[in-house]
Amino acid sequence: MQRRLLLAALFVTVAGCASPPPAAVHTHDPTSSTLQGDATRPAQAQWIRTELYFSVGTVDGKEGAVSPARWREFLDKEVTSRFPDGFTVFDAYGQWRDHGAKEPERLSTKVIVILHENNPQYAGNIEAIRLAYKRITGDLSVLRLSQPADVSF
Incomplete structure (x- = not known):
């Protein structure tokens, strides 16, 4: 029984870690940055x-x-x-x-x-x-x- 509870707790913890972080203005991985910009603000706009x-x-x-x-x-x-x-x-x-x-x-x-x-x-x-x-x-x-x-x- 204890083992099942431990596994369930571990599953909940790991599942919580797997969810994506909330959208943010800044990246946590600067190496992933590109010059593509914000797709919601069109570059072709005047x-x-x-x-x-x-x-x-x-x-x-x-x-x-x-x-x-x-x-x-x-x-x-x-x-x-x-x-x-x-x-x-x-x-x-x-x-x-x-x-x-x-x-x-x-x-x-x-x-x-x-x-x-x-x-x-x-x-x-x-x-x-x-x-x-x-x-x-x-x-x-x-x-x-x-x-x-x-x-x-």
């Missing part, structure tokens, strides 16, 4: 790199500051919902001189970089993000830079 520049307040922190919590809420609600596969955010410094102003505004800035396929849905998503931020902050503009990108995963 890709665009879009950068969006957002003022989060003056560098001295006196005017129009968007708190880190409010920025994160904006990302979660407006950006992640439209680009759930991912994007990158950089902290930056920017200057902007309005027409007729003597001095530029010195701004704390966030830059979002999104790599996306060139299609009307994604273009509309980009514009919706810009409009949402302008409505939230009252800013007159959110700079957009879009250019073709040669993308490989």
